[in-house]
Amino acid sequence: MKIVAIVGSPRPRGNTNYLVDQALAEAERLGVETEKIDLCRYTVNPCQGHDNCASQEQCLQQDDAPWILEKFRLADGVIVATPVYYYNMTAQMKAFVDRNYFLYRHDTGIEAKAGGLIIVAGSDGTAQTDRALRRFLAFYIGNKRITTVIGLASRLGDMKNNASAIEEARKLGRDMATTLLQAA
Ligand SMILES: Cc1cc2nc3c(=O)[nH]c(=O)nc-3n(C[C@H](O)[C@H](O)[C@H](O)COP(=O)(O)O)c2cc1C
Numbered sequence: 001m002k003i004v005a006i007v008g009s010p011r012p013r014g015n016t017n018y019l020v021d022q023a024l025a026e027a028e029r030l031g032v033e034t035e036k037i038d039l040c041r042y043t044v045n046p047c048q049g050h051d052n053c054a055s056q057e058q059c060l061q062q063d064d065a066p067w068i069l070e071k072f073r074l075a076d077g078v079i080v081a082t083p084v085y086y087y088n089m090t091a092q093m094k095a096f097v098d099r100n101y102f103l104y105r106h107d108t109g110i111e112a113k114a115g116g117l118i119i120v121a122g123s124d125g126t127a128q129t130d131r132a133l134r135r136f137l138a139f140y141i142g143n144k145r146i147t148t149v150i151g152l153a154s155r156l157g158d159m160k161n162n163a164s165a166i167e168e169a170r171k172l173g174r175d176m177a178t179t180l181l182q183a184a
Contacts, residue, residue, distance in 0.1 A: 001180045002033040003173075004075035006068070008082035008093025009120075010040045015159035016120045019151050019169040020081045023116065026173030032077070032180055037068055039092040044068065047098035053105035065099040073103060073110045076183075077176045078141075080133055081118035087125035088132060097136050104139075114179040115146040116172045122154040145179075147172055 005024060009016040017038070024034040042064035053059065059066055072078060082093040089097070103110070115137050119126050130148050137146055149172050151165030159165065 001031075001076050001177075001184055002035065002074075003027050003077035003079060003114075003176060003180070004071050005034065005036045005079035005081060006072060006093075006096060007036060007038050007040075008080075008090040008096065009038075010090065010092060011156065012038050012040065014083070014156055015151065015153040016081050016083050016118060018159040019118050019120065019149065019165060020079060022166050022169040023079060023118065023149070023173035023176075026170045027077075027177040030174060030177040030181065032177040035071065035075075037071065039068075039096055042068065044092065044095045044099060046095045047101055051105075053102045059099070059102050065096070065102075068096070069099065069103060072100075073108065075110070075112055076180050077114040077116070078110065078112045078137070079116040079118060079172075079176075080137060082120075082129065082133070084119060084121035084125040084129050087128045089129055093133075097133075100136070110140045112141050113145065113183050114176040115141050116176055117146060117148040118151070118169060118172070119148060120151045120153055120159070123152060126150045147175065
């Protein structure tokens with residue numbers, strides 16, 4: 001059993017990562033393996049839009065997207081996490097989302113039985129971001145299996161003081177782990 005978290009914040013020690021770490025720690029505590037992939041540490045270029053993926057065995061771009069997509073595809077549970085930038089996901093996350101088009105054009109589903117969204121904003125734009133990411137993830141695993149955690153925080157380190165968001169993230173980790181362990 002494994003949960004893979006894809007994180008779109010450019011700040012590895014920022015507020016989004018803080019909540020993701022809380023969720024993953026709880027899942028680990030219940031015996032589920034986890035892996036976090038900080039997109040900012042890798043190169044995931046934007047989709048080039050030729051729409052010719054179906055006739056290619058591999059994406060034509062030589063970057064980190066193929067191995068990240070493979071981990072995402074094979075995970076039992078997936079968490080997609082991003083801060084809100086101008087009322088939507090970050091550029092790092094949008095590039096990752098668009099590169100999933102390769103899976104779509106190959107009719108390749110993902111295996112996850114549970115999904116989580118973690119969305120962090122200073123104040124506004126979480127609903128739009130939730131809608132966009134939920135539609136992306138629901139396309140593969142269905143809306144019923146997706147829970148969203150929203151946390152408000154602005155400056156680096158602020159999330160440590162947001163007790164309710166921390167508890168929601170921990171609950172997400174526990175609930176996802178329980179779902180996966182019951183399905184095993
Ligand atoms: C370029 C940029 C755009 C942002 N746009 C929004 C926004 O539209 N709404 C909002 O509430 N916060 C916005 N923020 C604030 C971030 O969402 C907030 O600081 C968040 O805690 C950053 O998460 P991180 O620490 O994981 O990087 C923006 C921040 C930046 C740098």
